[in-house]
Amino acid sequence: MSDLIGYLVTGLGIGAGFALVASGLVAIYRVTRVVNFAQGAFAVLAAMLTASLLGAGVPHGLAELGGVTLGALTGLLVGAVAVGRPGTSPGTSLIVTLGLGVLAYAVEIVIWGDQPRSYPGVPGVAELAGARLQAHYLLIIAVTVPVFALMAWFFTRTDPGRALSACASNRYAAQVVGIDVRRMGLLAFTLGGALGGLAGVLTTPVQQVTFDSDVALIVNGFAAAVLGGLTRPVVALAGGLLLGVAQTLAAGYGGGAYQVEVALVLMLTVMIVQAARTGPVAETAR
Amino acid sequence: MTAVVETRDLTVRYAGATALDGVDLTVHDHEMVALIGANGAGKSTLVKALSGLLRPDSGTITVDGRLAQVPEGREMFGDLTVDDNLRLGGWRNGRGGRDTTAIYDLLPDLAGIRTRRAGALSGGQQQMVAIGRALMARPDVLVVDELSLGLAPLIVTTLVGHLRALNTGRGLAVLLIEQNARLALDLCDRAYVLEAGRIALHGRAADLARDPRVAAAYLGGHIEVTR
Amino acid sequence: MRRWIPAGLLIAVLALLPPLLPERHLATFVLLALAATVTVGVSLLMGYAGQVSLGQASFYAIGAYAAGLLAVHGVPPLLGLLAAPVIAAVAATLLGAPLLRLRGHHLAFATLAVQLILLSLLAQADWAGGAIGLQGIPRLSIGGFELRADLGYAYAAGSVLLIAVLIARNVIESRAGRGMRAAATSETAAAASGVAIGGYRLAVFALSAAFAGLAGGVYAFYLGYLAPGSFPVLLSIEFVVMAVVGGLGTIAGPLVGAGVIVLLVQLLNTLGTQPGMPGYAPAVLSYAVYAVILVVCVLYLPKGLVPAARSAAGKLRRGSA
Ligand SMILES: Nc1ncnc2c1ncn2[C@@H]1O[C@H](COP(=O)(O)OP(=O)(O)OP(=O)(O)O)[C@@H](O)[C@H]1O
Ligand SMILES: [Mg+2]
Numbered sequence: 001m002s003d004l005i006g007y008l009v010t011g012l013g014i015g016a017g018f019a020l021v022a023s024g025l026v027a028i029y030r031v032t033r034v035v036n037f038a039q040g041a042f043a044v045l046a047a048m049l050t051a052s053l054l055g056a057g058v059p060h061g062l063a064e065l066g067g068v069t070l071g072a073l074t075g076l077l078v079g080a081v082a083v084g085r086p087g088t089s090p091g092t093s094l095i096v097t098l099g100l101g102v103l104a105y106a107v108e109i110v111i112w113g114d115q116p117r118s119y120p121g122v123p124g125v126a127e128l129a130g131a132r133l134q135a136h137y138l139l140i141i142a143v144t145v146p147v148f149a150l151m152a153w154f155f156t157r158t159d160p161g162r163a164l165s166a167c168a169s170n171r172y173a174a175q176v177v178g179i180d181v182r183r184m185g186l187l188a189f190t191l192g193g194a195l196g197g198l199a200g201v202l203t204t205p206v207q208q209v210t211f212d213s214d215v216a217l218i219v220n221g222f223a224a225a226v227l228g229g230l231t232r233p234v235v236a237l238a239g240g241l242l243l244g245v246a247q248t249l250a251a252g253y254g255g256g257a258y259q260v261e262v263a264l265v266l267m268l269t270v271m272i273v274q275a276a277r278t279g280p281v282a283e284t285a286r
Numbered sequence: 287m288t289a290v291v292e293t294r295d296l297t298v299r300y301a302g303a304t305a306l307d308g309v310d311l312t313v314h315d316h317e318m319v320a321l322i323g324a325n326g327a328g329k330s331t332l333v334k335a336l337s338g339l340l341r342p343d344s345g346t347i348t349v350d351g352r353l354a355q356v357p358e359g360r361e362m363f364g365d366l367t368v369d370d371n372l373r374l375g376g377w378r379n380g381r382g383g384r385d386t387t388a389i390y391d392l393l394p395d396l397a398g399i400r401t402r403r404a405g406a407l408s409g410g411q412q413q414m415v416a417i418g419r420a421l422m423a424r425p426d427v428l429v430v431d432e433l434s435l436g437l438a439p440l441i442v443t444t445l446v447g448h449l450r451a452l453n454t455g456r457g458l459a460v461l462l463i464e465q466n467a468r469l470a471l472d473l474c475d476r477a478y479v480l481e482a483g484r485i486a487l488h489g490r491a492a493d494l495a496r497d498p499r500v501a502a503a504y505l506g507g508h509i510e511v512t513r
Numbered sequence: 514m515r516r517w518i519p520a521g522l523l524i525a526v527l528a529l530l531p532p533l534l535p536e537r538h539l540a541t542f543v544l545l546a547l548a549a550t551v552t553v554g555v556s557l558l559m560g561y562a563g564q565v566s567l568g569q570a571s572f573y574a575i576g577a578y579a580a581g582l583l584a585v586h587g588v589p590p591l592l593g594l595l596a597a598p599v600i601a602a603v604a605a606t607l608l609g610a611p612l613l614r615l616r617g618h619h620l621a622f623a624t625l626a627v628q629l630i631l632l633s634l635l636a637q638a639d640w641a642g643g644a645i646g647l648q649g650i651p652r653l654s655i656g657g658f659e660l661r662a663d664l665g666y667a668y669a670a671g672s673v674l675l676i677a678v679l680i681a682r683n684v685i686e687s688r689a690g691r692g693m694r695a696a697a698t699s700e701t702a703a704a705a706s707g708v709a710i711g712g713y714r715l716a717v718f719a720l721s722a723a724f725a726g727l728a729g730g731v732y733a734f735y736l737g738y739l740a741p742g743s744f745p746v747l748l749s750i751e752f753v754v755m756a757v758v759g760g761l762g763t764i765a766g767p768l769v770g771a772g773v774i775v776l777l778v779q780l781l782n783t784l785g786t787q788p789g790m791p792g793y794a795p796a797v798l799s800y801a802v803y804a805v806i807l808v809v810c811v812l813y814l815p816k817g818l819v820p821a822a823r824s825a826a827g828k829l830r831r832g833s834a
Contacts, residue, residue, distance in 0.1 A: 035618040035621075035622075081808065081812075085812060088812070091617065092811050092812070092815065094618055094621070095753075095757065095807065095811045096807075096808050096811055096812065098567075098750060098753075098807070099754075099803070099804045099805075099807035099808040099811070100804065100808065101804075102747070102750065102800050102803050102804040102807070103800065103801060103804030103805065103808070105797075105800040105804075106797045106798075106800040106801040106804065109793050109796060109797050109800070110793065110797055113793065114793065114796070156370075159373070159377075159381065159384065162366065162370050162373065162374060163374065163377065165363070165365065165366060165370075166363045166366060166370075166374050168365070169363040169364055169365040169366055170361055170362065170363050170364065172357070172361055173357065173361035173362065173363055174363075174374075175339055176337065176339070176355060176357050176361060177374050177375050177377050177378070177419065177423070178377050178378040178423070179374070179377055212745075212747075215625075215629070215746050216629075219622065219625060219626060219629060222622050223626075226619070226622075258633075258637075260629060260630070260633045261630050261633055261634070264626040264627075264629055264630050265630070267622070267623075267626055268611075268612070268623055268626055268627075271615055271619050271622075271623060272611050272612070272614060272615070275614040275615050275616075275619070276614060
């Protein structure tokens with residue numbers, strides 16, 4: 001029983017990380033219809049910078065902020081290349097972000113090398129209903145939930161947020177009322193970068209990063225987001241948590257093997273069921 | 287009378303096909319002008335060019351003041367509330383110009399549905415929201431693309447009443463694009479007839495309504511086919 | 514007659530070039546020919562079936578492991594090599610039946626997921642050598658004649674490429690191929706004609722997997738050793754880069770794309786291993802090359818090198834006439 005609770009909470013912690021990656025994907029996709037393949041790279045870059053800053057004696061909090069800021073700036077940069085040119089189709093943009101994700105490898109290796117990095121998070125072990133788990137997982141959950149609430153507030157209660165939602169809802173109408181949809185696309189990428197960065201800095205203490213950790217991050221993030229059709233942040237949160245729990249349960253009771261498979265098969269099943277319900281999805285990537 | 291909108295020799299092409307060909311059109315302040323024409327004549331293209339969403343291939347567009355449009359098909363932000371739709375209409379005005387209370391005074395029907403999702407409204411309600419959203423821009427001239435399309439006669443009468451009131455009460459100039467030519471010619475001071483991208487006829491609306499060519503093509507004995 | 518000129522040219526290059534190459538460049542030739550073989554399939558898939566596969570290296574791996582495992586268990590290597598494309602195509606058919614309902618980025622992620630699952634399963638499969646890999650794969654022997662030197666593998670890889678190119682050309686020129694091309698550009702047309710297009714899609718998916726599997730088979734015998742790490746996701750992305758850069762929907766495209774990229778990466782690799790260069794230089798340079806070429810190409814040369822060169826040549830000819 002206490003095993004189960006431990007797995008559940010750990011799973012929620014891991015899932016919260018997926019949900020943050022997913023939320024960045026969703027933030028970008030809603031506005032630009034681009035699936036941003038470089039989303040995992042934001043997390044890796046942010047985590048690497050945070051590790052360096054902490055190593056240089058910058059205190060916790062400030063170091064993480066630095067990482068998230070780098071994520072946001074990288075997001076802006078990726079957005080500028082991917083959707084900055086008028087007339088770039090979402091399919092083309094996806095391939096561009098794929099290329100930029102690979103470019104990030106080069107940058108990361110030059111600056112930080114190709115060895116895994118990590119840093120200490122919340123120290124110690126927490127006891128929860130008899131279950132023992134790394135206390136840091138609780139921090140991940142404690143940050144993620146308010147971040148999603150904040151996002152909901154931002155998208156519905158602030159004018160820039162409303163403008164982003166407007167672009168997501170009806171691009172043409174957004175142009176009619178004078179919203180610069182390309183600038184909104186860049187804002188979405190910046191936001192996505194910050195969210196990806198946050199995912200990276202939060203999860204690194206429990207899951208070390210390597211330059212190529214981005215693949216696992218993006219796939220799990222996509223799996224979480226695809227549940228809500230890539231457009232619904234709340235469903236992405238639920239999807240991320242579900243995925244995290246499914247993985248830890250599989251790992252816990254399955255002896256460590258096949259946790260990757262669980263998430264991926266879940267994602268494939270969801271997509272195939274969705275496609276069967278709605279007919280082939282019309283977007284074509286090139 | 288000064289012109290709020292003036293196009294000179296306006297030409298717009300889509301990948302080779304010419305949609306507008308040397309259009310000269312003027313809307314003076316306080317004036318209501320109708321633009322009628324068959325499907326595909328180029329009316330919506332003119333609207334897009336006037337609002338700056340399409341770049342003309344040649345010719346000039348002069349807008350003295352602010353222009354807002356009620357787009358064809360109403361183009362709601364379907365996932366957003368009515369109030370948010372209105373608020374975004376004031377996007378260009380900056381934060382200070384996004385207060386929606388004045389719109390509810392002008393269009394009281396909207397007050398009761400301000401928190402509803404725009405996508406879930408009836409066509410008439412959506413058209414009302416679209417007008418309110420355009421008014422949020424505090425325009426000097428309002429371009430309405432297909433006011434009555436797909437709406438019940440009663441609603442159309444209400445909408446027409448609002449437009450007339452805005453025109454006489456606040457001096458708002460209106461360029462009305464309308465499939466129902468009789469309605470447009472009755473309501474407006476002057477009118478243009480667009481045919482295959484060219485202005486075929488223009489003049490006082492009352493005169494055009496009596497013009498046999500207009501009567502035959504747009505008011506004629508055959509049943510008006512609306513989509 | 515004219516349609517045989519490019520094929521003749523390709524045969525001439527594949528036959529005459531290897532003996533002229535210095536030993537150290539033969540390895541590059543082999544890898545180039547294998548990469549080009551896989552890319553011919555990717556290009557067919559993307560250009561003619563409108564599908565992006567980010568998991569094409571899975572079928573390369575399946576072919577390689579199939580050939581390797583069969584050979585390790587005593588099946589004659591040539592038989593193993595012949596089985597490789599068949600097994601890859603069967604796997605693609607089984608996977609494709611559900612997956613090809615997906616389009617665009619959904620399909621891209623699905624194929625990526627398939628590859629990650631495959632890699633994870635391989636790493637856990639003791640019968641396939643696990644994470645350490647499959648060792649002791651015998652060399653390829655054809656008619657009792659064992660291929661030892663790189664030259665032999667250069668011819669093997671060249672033949673495999675030639676087979677892929679000829680099959681791809683026949684597919685493209687067939688009636689089904691022309692129908693598919695129309696369908697690739699219009700989802701609506703595809704939906705309208707229903708079942709038939711779905712069948713073609715699956716067939717092209719299986720065919721492209723067969724090409725990858727065949728190339729993988731040669732790769733297994735050439736290296737004599739296979740590990741999950743030999744087939745990273747990045748490899749799949751590289752195939753896409755080669756296909757996009759060369760130009761989708763042409764036969765020359767994948768050859769040019771693979772050629773340009775492999776040679777460029779090789780060149781930078783040589784540069785990166787010069788004395789005085791940091792240890793990470795080769796990896797960094799190759800990542801940067803893939804990335805920059807891909808981005809610049811899709812943004813500024815969206816049709817790819819071959820179509821761009823053709824239209825430039827056409828303009829020149831018209832200009833001088
Ligand atoms: N985006 C576009 N690309 C190419 N051609 C277009 C485009 N939009 C409109 N057209 C063409 O330009 C011409 C004018 O179209 P427009 O929409 O302006 O007509 P309209 O008068 O508004 O018609 P309707 O009464 O049907 O709304 C038509 O022939 C149309 O097919
Ligand atoms: Mg129109």
